[in-house]
Amino acid sequence: MARSTLFRVLRPLSPRAKFTIGILAFVLPVGVWSLVSYVPAVWHPQIMITDAGSVSYLDAGSHMARDAFESEVADARQEGRAPPKGVRANPIYLPSPGEVLKAFYTSFTTPPETKDGQWLHQSLWHSIRIIFWGYVISSLIGVPLGVLCGAYAALGRVNEPFIEFFRYLPAPAFGALMVAILGIYDGPKIAIIVIGTFFQQVLIIANTTRKVDPALLEAALTLGTRNRQLLTRVVVPAVLPDLYRDQRILLGWAWTYLIVAELIGTTSGITWFITQQARYQHFPNVYAAIAMIGIIGLGTDMLLAVLGRRLFPWDRSLAKFA
């Protein structure tokens, strides 16, 4: 049954297959990760010392390469000293799923230790607010401008070459300038998200607007629609479901700028947590924070997909692949 129903070009899946395969999309990578973490034979290139024995420079808990460890053990045996003991381990850069899961939990339950500190959920909320405002400001200007550029060739020609040029400039390079203009708190961070999102947004929205079905335009013109009405009554409603989908993709785009944005000015939000934990090599916490961002991103996107189906029930492409 598998091949005949699962692998057919552009054919939607049955709801059950869709659900199962969706789960598999997460189970497979986590499975590989578990295998690498829990089965020593797979990788485990290092030894974690449990007992330093007679070797003066070793401490319990430190990691060393396996061959170096074995030569130390051999030396110690030959000279009749106590050999060091240890267990096979992965480098600290790759914690196991269990450690990350535990870090995920404890990082939320650990109270802030300084008086002016924040709980992790407060930091996360701060980051979400930065994203929200960056995205809203970018969309308020970017979406109308994109639609106009798509609808009127002259406007598109005036704006797009410059935007096309500007979108290649790395947003973080504007960090110092934004600090000079907007201060050291949330202003420059939001600005970096806007810079990172806006230019792509205008181009993508303009392109989508151009894809409006010409048959609709002709029909409307035949029925005597005038220029402005053509835009507001025909073009915009026609491309609205596609614009909505573009906006979902662009929201993900905004998230990718978060870490660089939050390093500008005072360190804040989830980035404070990630950079500080990485600086002291607490990698389970770092991976847990990455997972949090992923969960928030995916969660919002799924929510928007459901909302999209409600808003645009006539759009079949949404129903099929969302």
Add this chain to the structure above:
Amino acid sequence: MARRAALSLVVAFLMVHGASSAQAASSQLRLGYSDWPGWVAWQIAIDKGWLREAGLDVKFDWFDYSASMEAFAAGKIDGDCLTNGDALVMGAGGARNVMIMITDYSNGNDMIVARPGIKSLKDLKGKKIGIETGLVDHLLLLDGLKKQGMTQDDVTLVNSKTNETPQVLASGQVDAIGAWQPNSGLAMKALPGAHPVYTSAQAPGLIYDVLTVNPATIAAHRADYIKLIKVWDHVVSYINDPKTQDDAVLIMSARVGLTPEKYQLLLAGTHLISVAEGKKIFVRADGLGSLYGSTQNADDFNVHNAVYKQPQKIDGYIEPSLTAAQP
């Protein structure tokens, strides 16, 4: 925004009426600090409320080190915690600043860490060293080499980001690295048997850590800065007093997310400078025992390594009067 403004009005109102002297601060002082033990120490004054007790309206903002320099250069903060060499770098770039107090010098936290088998700096002749060129540990390396009668030409430098030096050393592609804590400690952990061959404890005063401020703020805030330096003296004695040290380390370790035991190690490599000691370092002299001599040395290094082109006028960067005004 409006709420913050209202709040600061209330605070200012309380200040004017709460402070014993009539000439309380008319506006808030904003200072930057970042992750270095000598600056994390300010957290004690913040958490204990000593700044407010002293009648000060000072706001400390936490930055990534280089982001704090950007914020100062943009005029968004009045002062920043930097090394004396970086104060010159910032000034050469146009952000005028004067060092008004010394917080500490590195006393072992900065290290040249060599792989097992290399016993001393001398053994590094012809070898590769991973270091972030132009930064403080490059200066430390040159100082160490000079004492061995060697120069930079005797070794090969591999430009590496300081926070990546642990991996760089563990990769086996270099024979030594230069880094400050926690990176230097992590490098030794990542490659067992790796050990320091030269540290800042052997060159005290090579790098001073300071509070440097916008010279334009000194006229209006002279009294505030003098009070602030007094609070610093309290902080230093709180950290150095064995009775209160545990509490001090707890506050500092919490700020950066480490355990107190681990933080104790970082603190041990930092020599905090009290006001009495600071006064002596502010006396003009050649050599690393004086801020003048140390800063001159950093200036020569910066020019030689083309960090900037024009040698800086050292006197314009040092303002000893505020530390000297302490009882």
